Amino acid sequence: MTMKTVLALVAVVLLAASQAFAFADENDVNNLIDSSSISSAAKGTVAQGFLLGIDQGRLTADTAFSFIQQIENSGGDVADRQTILLTVAQTLLNDTPVEMLINKGGEGLARGLQLNVIATEIVERQQTLLEVKTMLNQKGISIQQQQNGPGFPRVSVDAAVTDIATVLENHVRSGNNPNDGSLLAASLTTMQRDGRITSDLLQTLTSVLTEGELAGIANNISNRL
Amino acid sequence: MGESELELLQRALNQDMEAWAEIMTNYKRAVFGVSLGILRNTADAEDTTQEAFIRAYEKLHTYNMQRKFSTWLFTVAANLCKNKLRRAKFSTALKEEQWVEGGEDPAQIHERDELQQKVRKALDKLRFDYRAPMVLRFYADLDYKEIADVLGVPEGTVKTRLHRGKQELKKIMDKEGGLEHGRQTA
Amino acid sequence: MDDRQLDLMLKESFNLDVDDQAHVLDGMEGRVLEKIQPQSLDLMLKESFEIDVQARAHVLEGMEDRVIEQLLEQPAEKTSNRWSLFPRLPQLNLNFAMAGAFAIVIFLVGNMVGDFWGSPFGGPDQDYQGVTFVVAIPEANSVEVVGDFTSWQPQSMTRDDNGVWTLAFDLDPGRYEYAFVIDGQEWKPDPLADEYVKSYNSTNSVRYVSSEGETS
Numbered sequence: 001m002t003m004k005t006v007l008a009l010v011a012v013v014l015l016a017a018s019q020a021f022a023f024a025d026e027n028d029v030n031n032l033i034d035s036s037s038i039s040s041a042a043k044g045t046v047a048q049g050f051l052l053g054i055d056q057g058r059l060t061a062d063t064a065f066s067f068i069q070q071i072e073n074s075g076g077d078v079a080d081r082q083t084i085l086l087t088v089a090q091t092l093l094n095d096t097p098v099e100m101l102i103n104k105g106g107e108g109l110a111r112g113l114q115l116n117v118i119a120t121e122i123v124e125r126q127q128t129l130l131e132v133k134t135m136l137n138q139k140g141i142s143i144q145q146q147q148n149g150p151g152f153p154r155v156s157v158d159a160a161v162t163d164i165a166t167v168l169e170n171h172v173r174s175g176n177n178p179n180d181g182s183l184l185a186a187s188l189t190t191m192q193r194d195g196r197i198t199s200d201l202l203q204t205l206t207s208v209l210t211e212g213e214l215a216g217i218a219n220n221i222s223n224r225l
Numbered sequence: 226m227g228e229s230e231l232e233l234l235q236r237a238l239n240q241d242m243e244a245w246a247e248i249m250t251n252y253k254r255a256v257f258g259v260s261l262g263i264l265r266n267t268a269d270a271e272d273t274t275q276e277a278f279i280r281a282y283e284k285l286h287t288y289n290m291q292r293k294f295s296t297w298l299f300t301v302a303a304n305l306c307k308n309k310l311r312r313a314k315f316s317t318a319l320k321e322e323q324w325v326e327g328g329e330d331p332a333q334i335h336e337r338d339e340l341q342q343k344v345r346k347a348l349d350k351l352r353f354d355y356r357a358p359m360v361l362r363f364y365a366d367l368d369y370k371e372i373a374d375v376l377g378v379p380e381g382t383v384k385t386r387l388h389r390g391k392q393e394l395k396k397i398m399d400k401e402g403g404l405e406h407g408r409q410t411a
Numbered sequence: 412m413d414d415r416q417l418d419l420m421l422k423e424s425f426n427l428d429v430d431d432q433a434h435v436l437d438g439m440e441g442r443v444l445e446k447i448q449p450q451s452l453d454l455m456l457k458e459s460f461e462i463d464v465q466a467r468a469h470v471l472e473g474m475e476d477r478v479i480e481q482l483l484e485q486p487a488e489k490t491s492n493r494w495s496l497f498p499r500l501p502q503l504n505l506n507f508a509m510a511g512a513f514a515i516v517i518f519l520v521g522n523m524v525g526d527f528w529g530s531p532f533g534g535p536d537q538d539y540q541g542v543t544f545v546v547a548i549p550e551a552n553s554v555e556v557v558g559d560f561t562s563w564q565p566q567s568m569t570r571d572d573n574g575v576w577t578l579a580f581d582l583d584p585g586r587y588e589y590a591f592v593i594d595g596q597e598w599k600p601d602p603l604a605d606e607y608v609k610s611y612n613s614t615n616s617v618r619y620v621s622s623e624g625e626t627s
Contacts, residue, residue: 066562103559104610107588110563111598111611121611166586170608182381189379193619195584242482246475253471258464271470278478308543344452345459363453364460377619378605391452 024065026054032065036072038082049089056154058097067102076115083119087126095143096133097158100125100165124224128165131217136161139208141201152201159196160205163187168218172225178218184211230294238285249278255295255365256302262360263306265349273309277302292374299365300375303357310353347397355390358383542582542620544589546601549574551593556580558589565592588615 024032033047050064059067067088071081084105091098101122108118136142136157143158144151151157167187172178188206191197197205228236228244230251236244256277261270281288281301288297348356361372373380544556546568554576555565561580568576568591576591588608590598600607604616 063562103563103588106563107557107559107615108611110557110565111613113611117611163586174607174609182379186379186381189373190586193377193584193586242479245482246479249475249478253474254464254468257468257471258460261463261467262460267467267470270467271474274471275474275478275481278474279481282478282482341455341459341462344455345463348456348459359456360460363456364464382606395452 025061026051029054029061029064029068032068032072033085036068036081036085037078038085042082042086045093046085046089049092053089053092053098056092058092058154058158059099059102063102067105070109071105071115074109074115076118080115080119084115084122087119087122091126091129094130094133096129097162098129099158099162100129100169124221125165125169127224128169128217128221129161131220132161132165132168135213135217141204141208152204153198155196156198156201159194160191160201163190163194163197164209164214166190168214168221172218172221178222179215181211181215183214183218184209187214231290234285234288234290234294237282245278245282252295252298253278256298258364259299259360260302260306262348262364263303263353263357264309265356269309273302273305276305280305293371295365296367296371296374299361299367300377303361303375306357307353343398343401344394347394347401350397351390351394355386355393358386359390362387542618543577543579544568544591544601544618545575545577545603546591546599547573547575548591548593551576553594555592555595556589557592557598558587560587560589565595582620584620587618587620589618590615 029050030047033043033050036043036046038046046068050059050068053059054061054064068085071084074081088098088101088105091101104121104125105118108121141157141160142151143154164187167190168183171183171186176182187209191202191205228247230248233244233248237248253274257270257274260273260277261267264270264273277298281298284301288294348359351359357376358372361367361375367375369380369383372383376383378386546554548554551570551574554568554570556568556578557563557565560582566578566580568578570576588610589601590613591601593599598613600614601616601618605619606617607614608617609615
């Protein structure tokens with residue numbers, strides 16, 4: 001390789017890198033929410049929720065920024081935009097993961113769907129996430145609030161909530177019977193395969209989760225759809 | 226029986242090739258059988274078996290000693306098979322092989338063997354995702370949970386695929402006609 | 412009606428009853444066989460696999476030596492997961508200058524490493540590129556992958572001479588939902604997916620990536 005080729009490659013790499021690393025920070029997120037079209041009352045909650053989520057490492061500032069920007073630029077009704085952003089923010093304020101909501105939002109936009117369809121989907125899925133989170137809390141599975149304190153790492157608990165909610169949502173939305181007895185096994189398999197869940201959390205989940213309670217949440221999903 | 230499997234694995238982890246050779250001797254037939262069952266081609270199954278042992282040795286540090294070693298090894302092999310099929314599916318098809326007839330003396334084929342041949346011919350035509358759980362179940366004697374682990378799909382899916390696979394197999398056999406088609410008379 | 416008459420009548424009516432309902436017997440042979448067959452089919456399958464292996468077991472002779480030879484040819488400290496050298500870029504919180512420098516280092520090291528080690532298992536193998544998506548759509552002008560691992564942003568696949576489109580991603584173990592977008596318009600599931608789920612009244616493909624580094 002001649003020096004010239006190396007320099008040319010460096011230039012190309014730098015250019016590519018500048019694209020890949022165009023990161024937004026919390027200020028950008030805050031400013032974007034401020035300048036958005038939603039009501040001022042909603043802005044407060046949305047900013048609070050997203051910034052808390054970023055602080056807690058639930059989503060990066062970059063993800064938050066591009067999500068809010070995509071919703072803002074989607075061309076749907078202000079009411080729907082507000083519903084989506086508020087739903088995600090409130091989920092974060094409820095100490096619950098939003099990975100699934102952001103994902104489904106992104107997918108809906110990529111599919112070119114009406115914003116009200118996406119809003120309905122996100123509101124429904126938020127319920128599921130909250131129900132799963134509550135169920136785990138009731139079983140004594142909670143997020144560690146400080147290092148070496150009681151509970152499990154946030155990343156692990158979040159992954160478990162997301163995985164279980166995903167299994168239940170997919171099960172019901174794919175037209176399966178919520179009471180067919182397959183939810184516990186499917187949830188455990190999915191979680192076993194998720195590298196984010198620590199082995200002691202997995203062990204705890206294996207012993208406390210019950211088919212009946214999962215079916216209960218699945219039935220709630222079924223009733224909402 | 227010589228050393229325990231765990232001891233052999235520990236030694237292999239410390240780059241003791243003799244220990245790894247012994248592991249290979251113990252498992253090569255099983256890994257080959259699984260690969261052959263999935264790929265239905267001798268040369269590809271041979272390549273895959275060899276590759277699986279190289280791969281497994283290099284990743285041995287990721288193997289969880291509490292898990293059944295054979296299941297882990299099958300996972301490595303099944304992944305290689307799947308990748309091979311994924312690539313082969315559209316570009317160059319797996320090397321053609323007149324293979325059902327191979328390895329047997331035609332004069333010795335009895336009626337039961339004819340049915341046997343029909344099963345094996347039908348297996349060739351079966352979809353990969355049906356064939357893979359079948360070979361793990363019936364050749365490698367794994368249970369549903371272990372098959373689910375190897376293939377990375379939920380246990381329920383394994384059961385469904387085994388069931389549907391068998392239905393499909395019967396359908397293919399029916400389509401191929403009765404026993405008289407089981408053997409080509411020269 | 413005397414007894415004999417009654418007997419005849421009874422006989423006749425039983426026969427008539429059976430005739431009436433005889434249709435339920437249609438194809439019963441098949442149904443019975445189906446009930447009997449599962450066990451024997453299981454056994455047959457077991458034998459089939461064993462016969463096939465038995466007939467070809469000779470290829471396994473000396474395999475131990477061949478494997479060890481190959482293993483010894485490679486540097487002992489070789490990282491087994493070469494692609495794990497390439498972290499998932501969007502998760503890195505680096506500033507631009509650092510990112511640029513980092514990218515150059517990665518690029519150059521990647522180049523050298525590639526030249527030095529070659530393809531780990533012979534041939535232009537894609538194994539260490541992570542997870543490959545493949546689909547044959549010769550008639551398409553463009554095919555893209557969209558999925559939760561791309562934040563649902565389309566990523567262009569590359570077409571080969573046969574109209575087969577491929578694209579590899581570096582994915583952590585987990586469960587991924589995705590679809591193919593044909594000519595920027597139509598969303599299609601992957602015929603080779605591990606699973607399918609309904610999403611927004613359409614179908615998403617699911618791919619599982621196991622901790623062994625590849626899709627299972």
